[in-house]
Amino acid sequence: MALSSSGLTRDGFERLLARLHPEREQAGETYERLRARLLKFFECRGCSAAEQAADETVNRVARRLEGGEVIRAEDASPYFLGVARNVLREYWARPESGWRALEDVPAMDLAVRDEAPADDDDRLWACFERCLGGLDGGQRELVLEYYEWGRRQRIGNRKDLCRRLGLSLNAVRIRAHRIRASLERCVSGCVGEDAK
Amino acid sequence: MDERDVERDLVGRFLLGTASEDERRQAEERLFADDAFLTELQDREDELIDDYAHGRLSGDARARFERRFLASAGGRARVAFARAASRVRPPARAWSLGWLPTAAAAVFAIATAALGVRTLQYERERRDERARVTAREQELTRRLEEVLRPTPPAPPVYVIMLRAEGTRDSGATRVLNTPAGIESVVVVAPLPAGPEYASYQAVLKTAEGRFVWETAGLHAADRQVRPRLPADVLPPGDYILTLSGRTRTGPPTELADFYFRVASGRGR
Numbered sequence: 172m173a174l175s176s177s178g179l180t181r182d183g184f185e186r187l188l189a190r191l192h193p194e195r196e197q198a199g200e201t202y203e204r205l206r207a208r209l210l211k212f213f214e215c216r217g218c219s220a221a222e223q224a225a226d227e228t229v230n231r232v233a234r235r236l237e238g239g240e241v242i243r244a245e246d247a248s249p250y251f252l253g254v255a256r257n258v259l260r261e262y263w264a265r266p267e268s269g270w271r272a273l274e275d276v277p278a279m280d281l282a283v284r285d286e287a288p289a290d291d292d293d294r295l296w297a298c299f300e301r302c303l304g305g306l307d308g309g310q311r312e313l314v315l316e317y318y319e320w321g322r323r324q325r326i327g328n329r330k331d332l333c334r335r336l337g338l339s340l341n342a343v344r345i346r347a348h349r350i351r352a353s354l355e356r357c358v359s360g361c362v363g364e365d366a367k
Numbered sequence: 368m369d370e371r372d373v374e375r376d377l378v379g380r381f382l383l384g385t386a387s388e389d390e391r392r393q394a395e396e397r398l399f400a401d402d403a404f405l406t407e408l409q410d411r412e413d414e415l416i417d418d419y420a421h422g423r424l425s426g427d428a429r430a431r432f433e434r435r436f437l438a439s440a441g442g443r444a445r446v447a448f449a450r451a452a453s454r455v456r457p458p459a460r461a462w463s464l465g466w467l468p469t470a471a472a473a474v475f476a477i478a479t480a481a482l483g484v485r486t487l488q489y490e491r492e493r494r495d496e497r498a499r500v501t502a503r504e505q506e507l508t509r510r511l512e513e514v515l516r517p518t519p520p521a522p523p524v525y526v527i528m529l530r531a532e533g534t535r536d537s538g539a540t541r542v543l544n545t546p547a548g549i550e551s552v553v554v555v556a557p558l559p560a561g562p563e564y565a566s567y568q569a570v571l572k573t574a575e576g577r578f579v580w581e582t583a584g585l586h587a588a589d590r591q592v593r594p595r596l597p598a599d600v601l602p603p604g605d606y607i608l609t610l611s612g613r614t615r616t617g618p619p620t621e622l623a624d625f626y627f628r629v630a631s632g633r634g635r
Binding site: 196199202203204207208211212214215217219220221222246248249251252291292295296298299315318319320321322323324341344345347348349351353354355358359362 | 381384398405408410434435438444448453454499584
C-alpha cells in the first residue's frame with residue numbers, strides 16, 4: 172500500500188471540502204474535526220504512522236468523489252470510518268510496508284526517544300514562556316487554570332472556572348483544548364526556529 | 368462511579384489500548400458520529416499527557432502510554448510540550464480573611480462598571496472570532512500544502528547496548544555491524560554503581576586516542592545514559608566512549624570507559 176500524499180489534486184481536495192459543507196468556512200471546520208477523528212482512530216489502533224494513514228484515508232475518499240462516487244448519507248463521517256478501517260486492514264496485511272504495530276516497538280527504543288538533554292529542556296521552557304506570554308490575558312488565565320500545570324496533584328476546580336466564565340463544561344473544554352493546541356503549535360515552531 | 372466517570376474511564380482505556388474489542392468498535396463509531404465524544408477524547412488525552420509529564424502515571428499505564436505516545440514524532444512533541452508546561456509555578460493560595468473589605472469595595476466597583484465591561488467583552492469576542500476564522504483559513508491552506516507535498520520517510524535509528532565489562536582485551540568488546548542508510552546511532556551505556564549526577568557527558572575517541580565526537584547535558588533513565596551519535600562519525604574501527612558525570616557546579620568526574628568496534632557499514 173503506497174502511503175503517500177500523492178494522488179490528491181487541488182481540485183479533488185476542493186471537491187471534498189464542498190461535499191463536507193457548502194460553505195467553505197464550515198467545510199474547513201468539518202475537515203479539521205474529521206482529520207482529528209481519523210488521527211485518533213489510527214493512533215488508538217496502535218498505528219505508528221497515523222498521520223500518513225489519515226491522509227491516505229482522506230485521499231481515497233477524495234479520489235472516489237472525483238471518480239463520481241456519491242456519499243448518500245448527509246453526514247459523511249461514518250463513510251470515512253469505513254474507508255479508514257479498510258486502510259487499517261491493509262496496513263495489518265502488509266507488514267513489508269514498514270509500519271509496525273506499537274506492541275512490536277521495543278520499549279527501549281521508545282524510552283530512548285523520550286530522553287532530552289537539559290539544553291533542550293531549557294530551550295523548550297524559553298519557547299513555552301514566550302508563547303504563553305503571547306496569549307491574551309483571558310486565554311492565558313483560562314489555560315493555566317484549566318490544566319493546572321506545575322501542580323503535583325490536580326485540585327480540579329473546573330466547575331468554579333465554568334461558573335466564572337458563564338460557560339458549560341463542554342464549552343470550556345473546547346476552548347481550553349483550542350488554546351492548548353495553538354500553544355503547542357507555537358512552541359513547536361519556536362523550537363524549530365531556535366534549532367536553525 | 369457516576370456516568371461521567373464511567374465514560375472517562377472508557378475513553379482512557381480506549382486511548383491506552385486496553386478497551387475490549389466490543390468497547391473499541393463502539394467507541395470508534397461514536398468518535399465519528401458524536402462531537403462531544405471527540406471533545407471528551409481530546410480532553411482526556413491532554414490530561415494523560417500532562418499526567419505523564421508530571422510523573423503521575425506509573426506501572427502498566429505508564430508503559431502503555433509510552434508505547435502509544437512516544438512512537439510518533441507528533442506524540443513526542445506533545446510530551447515535550449507538557450514537560451515544559453510542568454515547570455509552570457502554580458499560583459500560591461492564601462486563605463486569610465483580610466481581603467473581605469477590599470472584596471466588598473471591588474464588588475461595588477464591578478457592579479458599576481458591568482455595563483461597560485459587557486460592551487468591551489462583546490467587542491473582544493468579535494475580535495477573537497475574527498482571529499479564529501483567519502487562523503482556521505491559514506491552517507486549511509497549510510494542510511492543503513501538506514497533503515500535496517510527498518512525506519519523507521522517518522530517518523532510521525540504530526540502537527546498541529554497551530556492556531560495562533567491555534574492554535579492549537577482555538574479549539567482551541561489542542562489535543557493531545551498522546546497517547547502511549541509517550542516520551544516527553543511539554548508544555545505551557549502563558551507569559556504574561555509585562551516586563547519580565545532575566547530568567552526564569560522553570566523549571568518543573578512537574582506540575588510538577583521536578577525538579571523534581562529544582555531547583553533554585545528558586540525563587540518566589533507569590541507570591542508563593543514551594547519547595545519540597550521527598552515524599557518519601563511525602567508520603569501521605575501534606572506539607572508546609568515556610562517560611563522565613557532572614554535579615551542578617563541579618568539574619566532570621570520569622565514570623566508565625566503553626570499548627566497541629564498528630566492523631562494517633556506516634550511515635548515509
